[in-house]
Amino acid sequence: xxxxxxxxxxxxxxxxxxxxxxxxxxxxYTLTSWLLFSIAAMGLNLTLGYAGQVSLAQAAFMGxxxxxxxLMTLAGLPWIAAALVSVAASFVVGLLLGYPxxxxxxxxxxxxxxxxxxxxxxxxxxxEEVTGGSFGxxxxxxxxVLGISTDSNLNFYYFALACFLFAAFVMxxxxxxxxxxxxxxxxxxxxxxxxxxxxxRRQTLLAFAIGSAFGGLAGALMPPLVQFIxxxxxxxxxxxxxxxxxxxxxxxxxxxxxxxAALVILLPELLRFTEGYYLIxxxxxVIVLMVFSPNGLIGLGQKIWLGxxxxxxxxxxxxxxxxx
Amino acid sequence: MLKHLIGTAxxxxxxxxxxxxxxxxxxxxxxxxxxxxxxxxxxxxxxxxGFEEINAAGGVLGEPVAITEYDSQTDPQVSRAMVQKxxxxxxxxxxxxxxxxxxxxxxxxxxxxxxxxxxxxxxPSITSMNNPYIFRTAFGSQKGIPKLTKYMAEEMxxxxxxxxxxxxxxxxxxxxxxxxxxxxxxxEIVADIPTEQAQTDFSADVVKLKGIQxxxxxxxxxxxxxxxxxxxxxxQGVQMPLVGDTTLTGHKVIExxxxxxxxxxxxxxxxxxxxxxxxTAMVDRFKGQFGxxxxxxxxxxxxxxxxxxxxxELAGKxxxxxxxxxxxxxxxxxxxCPGVLMDTSWDDSGEMSRESFFVEVQDGKQVVKxxxxxx
Numbered sequence: 001x002x003x004x005x006x007x008x009x010x011x012x013x014x015x016x017x018x019x020x021x022x023x024x025x026x027x028x029y030t031l032t033s034w035l036l037f038s039i040a041a042m043g044l045n046l047t048l049g050y051a052g053q054v055s056l057a058q059a060a061f062m063g064x065x066x067x068x069x070x071l072m073t074l075a076g077l078p079w080i081a082a083a084l085v086s087v088a089a090s091f092v093v094g095l096l097l098g099y100p101x102x103x104x105x106x107x108x109x110x111x112x113x114x115x116x117x118x119x120x121x122x123x124x125x126x127x128e129e130v131t132g133g134s135f136g137x138x139x140x141x142x143x144x145v146l147g148i149s150t151d152s153n154l155n156f157y158y159f160a161l162a163c164f165l166f167a168a169f170v171m172x173x174x175x176x177x178x179x180x181x182x183x184x185x186x187x188x189x190x191x192x193x194x195x196x197x198x199x200x201r202r203q204t205l206l207a208f209a210i211g212s213a214f215g216g217l218a219g220a221l222m223p224p225l226v227q228f229i230x231x232x233x234x235x236x237x238x239x240x241x242x243x244x245x246x247x248x249x250x251x252x253x254x255x256x257x258x259x260x261a262a263l264v265i266l267l268p269e270l271l272r273f274t275e276g277y278y279l280i281x282x283x284x285x286v287i288v289l290m291v292f293s294p295n296g297l298i299g300l301g302q303k304i305w306l307g308x309x310x311x312x313x314x315x316x317x318x319x320x321x322x323x324x
Numbered sequence: 325m326l327k328h329l330i331g332t333a334x335x336x337x338x339x340x341x342x343x344x345x346x347x348x349x350x351x352x353x354x355x356x357x358x359x360x361x362x363x364x365x366x367x368x369x370x371x372x373x374g375f376e377e378i379n380a381a382g383g384v385l386g387e388p389v390a391i392t393e394y395d396s397q398t399d400p401q402v403s404r405a406m407v408q409k410x411x412x413x414x415x416x417x418x419x420x421x422x423x424x425x426x427x428x429x430x431x432x433x434x435x436x437x438x439x440x441x442x443x444x445x446x447x448p449s450i451t452s453m454n455n456p457y458i459f460r461t462a463f464g465s466q467k468g469i470p471k472l473t474k475y476m477a478e479e480m481x482x483x484x485x486x487x488x489x490x491x492x493x494x495x496x497x498x499x500x501x502x503x504x505x506x507x508x509x510x511x512e513i514v515a516d517i518p519t520e521q522a523q524t525d526f527s528a529d530v531v532k533l534k535g536i537q538x539x540x541x542x543x544x545x546x547x548x549x550x551x552x553x554x555x556x557x558x559x560q561g562v563q564m565p566l567v568g569d570t571t572l573t574g575h576k577v578i579e580x581x582x583x584x585x586x587x588x589x590x591x592x593x594x595x596x597x598x599x600x601x602x603x604t605a606m607v608d609r610f611k612g613q614f615g616x617x618x619x620x621x622x623x624x625x626x627x628x629x630x631x632x633x634x635x636x637e638l639a640g641k642x643x644x645x646x647x648x649x650x651x652x653x654x655x656x657x658x659x660x661c662p663g664v665l666m667d668t669s670w671d672d673s674g675e676m677s678r679e680s681f682f683v684e685v686q687d688g689k690q691v692v693k694x695x696x697x698x699x
Contacts, residue, residue: 025408025409026411027412033405134492135493136493138432139432226429227429228400228428230400232521233401
């Protein structure tokens with residue numbers, strides 16, 4: 001990391017710390033939702049943007065995390081234990097699903113994960129004795145950290161922010177580790193990667209499972225935030241929403257999913273003044289963006305930046321990038 | 325589009341130009357997009373019309389009412405955010421939501437802030453949570469269904485029955501309540517068919533019905549699904565009488581199902597076609613203003629607006645706590661508070677009761693066959 005980058009990241013964190021101060025509950029709550037979805041989208045970005053696999057089951061992994069955490073905290077166990085079990089459960093389910101599923105790639109994998117998401121939704125809804133069925137689970141407590149209750153929205157925001165920064169740090173560490181470089185190699189050219197001794201299947205499986213574990217962590221934050229969960233919150237449409245976040249923000253860019261999550265959550269709010277038209281405008285904006293910049297907003301930003309600084313030569317080997 | 329934008333901009337300018345005056349803020353949190361949009365829009369328009377009338381007549385205790393609308397997107401997580409927003413905006417009371425899964429979440433937040441909430445939801449669980457700030461605008465399905473089953477047993481002579489229901493919080497509440505009553509009255513359940521929310525193809529479910537013989541089919545689906553189901557029943561020529569509670573014979577369903585809705589029977593808490601002059605007049609005004617026939621959700625919203633006004637005036641102040649306290653154990657008579665349309669009582673849990681109707685759809689209209697007493 002260059003010194004400018006370190007300063008920028010420090011400024012970013014300072015902005016996140018200052019963002020909710022003096023704001024109403026609604027803004028704080030929406031910011032917390034954004035942090036939560038950013039974590040899930042970061043995980044999907046690892047699978048999609050770095051390892052190049054299309055997963056439509058990220059919401060299902062959030063669901064696993066959310067239900068495990070909800071059931072454990074309702075039973076009186078501390079949140080941290082529940083969150084660890086949630087992350088582990090999502091990781092293991094990711095491995096179990098990925099092992100057979102990753103025999104197929106790209107859009108076939110999308111179908112398999114789509115089926116898994118629907119399956120999980122049906123299980124959550126029909127196993128009423130455990131999951132409460134379509135009535136959902138209500139009244140999950142918010143955790144206390146070092147004796148400080150997170151019942152107020154502001155405290156819970158900082159709690160979520162800590163989880164988010166931790167997740168972002170882990171992601172950054174993974175990406176610059178040999179694993180992360182292997183993931184990128186796979187995306188760019190699987191045959192060349194294999195010729196260099198990378199085990200393609202093992203690496204994609206690992207990326208998929210780690211991505212799922214991030215979904216589990218995001219899921220673990222949901223019961224204390226909303227204090228109600230129901231199967232509908234983890235249906236296929238939400239997986240598509242997460243996919244949209246990653247693609248709109250910029251798949252394969254570290255900050256892409258965060259930007260995408262902010263946009264997907266905030267844009268409908270900003271467009272609300274157009275009343276009934278906001279969904280149409282929103283959809284049009286996404287289509288236009290995808291046509292002109294398949295690399296998402298960050299890709300678009302880079303294009304514009306390079307336009308102003310034409311002397312800087314782009315690295316040709318990075319040009320291919322992620323392809324949906 | 326442009327008109328809308330200019331309109332909004334003009335309205336905003338006009339509002340900011342006005343001098344600040346005391347006004348009563350009401351948050352209308354409803355499903356304006358997603359699967360609940362049909363029900364939510366009706367409820368929203370009902371609330372809007374109610375408060376516009378109240379404002380035209382001098383407001384509540386002399387203060388004009390300002391409604392702010394929030395879209396829950398039929399998503400509990402968004403709905404919770406909207407309640408937070410409404411509370412941040414300083415509302416005195418909340419009207420909505422219609423879908424129970426959102427209402428369950430909203431209740432928790434509104435309770436913490438002590439804001440009374442007038443919901444259009446009918447799931448039984450809502451009033452069983454000891455929440456002193458929730459009030460229904462239509463009685464819960466656990467109260468409606470006994471009325472219906474009693475009528476089925478006594479007037480229709482039903483002995484065997486098939487059940488078609490939506491596998492959601494709404495549908496399950498009705499399903500459980502119906503099965504309990506059916507057992508009590510000794511109905512034999514010959515088929516039990518669950519369906520999905522947003523299901524588009526009901527052919528397999530209707531084929532199942534064709535294979536059985538029952539005195540009646542109890543249908544408990546939300547609006548759009550009811551319409552699709554009725555169309556499929558007509559297509560396949562099933563002859564058994566179809567009986568529903570509230571939704572099956574609703575106006576939205578009649579509009580969507582067209583011809584296929586004729587002959588459907590149902591119990592409705594509120595109907596624009598009841599021969600109550602106040603309600604007929606309200607329906608006419610609504611049609612004039614919004615250009616469509618209101619369904620029970622619109623009337624619920626309208627009643628919510630007027631109940632808030634009357635209760636605030638009874639309590640002597642437009643204060644959240646005062647309204648909530650005064651609502652418990654209250655009976656509003658249509659003679660004293662014409663906006664509630666019919667005599668209505670609320671108990672300590674926020675549950676309400678009033679007379680209701682058994683209707684049949686004939687030529688695209690609800691025809692009242694019997695008035696069922698309050699219970």
